[in-house]
Amino acid sequence: MSKNHTWPEDGRGRVPFWVYTDPQVYREEIDKIWYGPHWLYVGLECEIPNVGDFKTTTLGERPVIMVRSGVDEITVVENRCAHRGLKFCQERFGNRQDLLCPYHQWAYSLRGDLIGVPFRRGVKKQGGMPADFDPSANGLHRLRVEEANGVVWATFSDETPSFREYLGERFWKHYTRVYDGRKLEVLGYNRQRIPGNWKLMQENIKDPYHAGLLHVFFVTFGLFRADQKSAVDIDDLGRHGILISRKGEKEQNEVTADMRQFKSDLVLNDPRILDVVQEFTGEETVGMITIFPSVILQQQVNSLTTRQIVPSGPGAFDFHWTHWTYADDSSEMKQRRTRQANLFGPAGFVSADDGEVIEFSQQGFSPSEDEAALVTMGGREIECTDHMVTETAIRGMYDYWRKVMGYA
Ligand code: FES
Numbered sequence: 145m146s147k148n149h150t151w152p153e154d155g156r157g158r159v160p161f162w163v164y165t166d167p168q169v170y171r172e173e174i175d176k177i178w179y180g181p182h183w184l185y186v187g188l189e190c191e192i193p194n195v196g197d198f199k200t201t202t203l204g205e206r207p208v209i210m211v212r213s214g215v216d217e218i219t220v221v222e223n224r225c226a227h228r229g230l231k232f233c234q235e236r237f238g239n240r241q242d243l244l245c246p247y248h249q250w251a252y253s254l255r256g257d258l259i260g261v262p263f264r265r266g267v268k269k270q271g272g273m274p275a276d277f278d279p280s281a282n283g284l285h286r287l288r289v290e291e292a293n294g295v296v297w298a299t300f301s302d303e304t305p306s307f308r309e310y311l312g313e314r315f316w317k318h319y320t321r322v323y324d325g326r327k328l329e330v331l332g333y334n335r336q337r338i339p340g341n342w343k344l345m346q347e348n349i350k351d352p353y354h355a356g357l358l359h360v361f362f363v364t365f366g367l368f369r370a371d372q373k374s375a376v377d378i379d380d381l382g383r384h385g386i387l388i389s390r391k392g393e394k395e396q397n398e399v400t401a402d403m404r405q406f407k408s409d410l411v412l413n414d415p416r417i418l419d420v421v422q423e424f425t426g427e428e429t430v431g432m433i434t435i436f437p438s439v440i441l442q443q444q445v446n447s448l449t450t451r452q453i454v455p456s457g458p459g460a461f462d463f464h465w466t467h468w469t470y471a472d473d474s475s476e477m478k479q480r481r482t483r484q485a486n487l488f489g490p491a492g493f494v495s496a497d498d499g500e501v502i503e504f505s506q507q508g509f510s511p512s513e514d515e516a517a518l519v520t521m522g523g524r525e526i527e528c529t530d531h532m533v534t535e536t537a538i539r540g541m542y543d544y545w546r547k548v549m550g551y552a
């Protein structure tokens with residue numbers, strides 16, 4: 145533990161700013177959380193349909209390659225040559241018969257086994273690797289992988305339980321409401337760097353309080369409002385959360401009276417973005433799941449997106465958005481989802497607001513490490529609620545964080 149940080153007295157009601165700013169705390173998070181017993185989002189299975197297809201990404205701070213190593217087999221290896229440590233694969237996507245490092249041409253199978261070392265036995269009886277060199281002990285570092293209904297997850301730890309157990313049965317149910325086994329197809333990507341601590345993104349989606357206030361677009365057009373029937377669910381350890389809501393009407397009432405930015409006269413030139421169809425069972429129109437620590441699974445009306453968090457030091461993270469559709473959707477539905485994707489991403493009508501307030505948060509924390517944020521909206525309990533005027537899911541996440549990090 146660094147700098148003898150202590151947690152504020154009002155345990156669940158406060159989050160100290162040093163959790164967002166201290167480089168030593170950040171390093172410990174990378175080790176204990178990102179490389180610890182947690183499943184991390186890698187990508188969608190449909191991004192690599194053919195044997196040899198690969199996608200590169202980053203888990204925690206480590207570059208990895210997700211590759212289809214067999215018709216029904218996906219391998220995730222660290223993108224780091226066993227010879228001299230190069231991040232040898234620089235492309236974002238591609239197809240290869242084997243994985244080759246350009247420096248000295250060491251070749252690895254699609255499963256990461258070392259299959260070729262040029263001049264291993266020397267040249268003209270000179271040089272070469274020592275006799276005890278064992279290729280089988282010098283493969284790429286392979287991660288544990290699970291595919292769950294089209295999404296690929298990996299973990300660095302042997303201690304991590306199965307993915308389903310990691311979610312818990314309630315969250316498995318939330319997960320399979322959208323990821324129900326139907327084949328997925330990518331519609332497109334967005335990427336952005338947000339200059340704020342990675343946890344702020346998790347908090348943002350565990351914070352229904354802001355959604356009905358900050359987001360003029362949501363409130364004005366009735367996509368997410370505090371007066372709608374809604375709920376917050378948290379897993380038993382407090383780390384995963386879901387915000388559930390039902391779309392309402394565009395109207396003025398006590399909720400909009402508290403929202404200074406409500407614009408009753410706001411109209412859309414092209415209203416097709418609000419052409420929403422009910423497609424999932426139940427009356428919920430929004431299900432925003434945070435899977436700790438690496439991803440947000442978004443279902444906001446007909447827009448379906450995974451949002452991967454890639455931490456980059458205490459004060460920034462990269463945010464990778466993958467907008468997807470079911471492969472067997474009609475072309476009309478695919479177009480509808482693509483249009484609704486304009487709500488999200490770096491310049492989205494809604495999500496641009498979140499990127500900004502996360503940046504503003506970090507600006508407030510950095511010069512005042514010893515101060516603390518207040519998270520007592522809805523009380524001090526960590527509980528599932530049937531309303532959204534609460535910060536309970538944020539309290540849940542820090543309760544778990546403190547246990548893992550040793551600040552309990
Ligand atoms: S560093 Fe990769 S082959 Fe030498």
Ligand SMILES: [Fe+2]
Nearest residue numbers: 348355359498
């Ligand atoms: Fe938001």
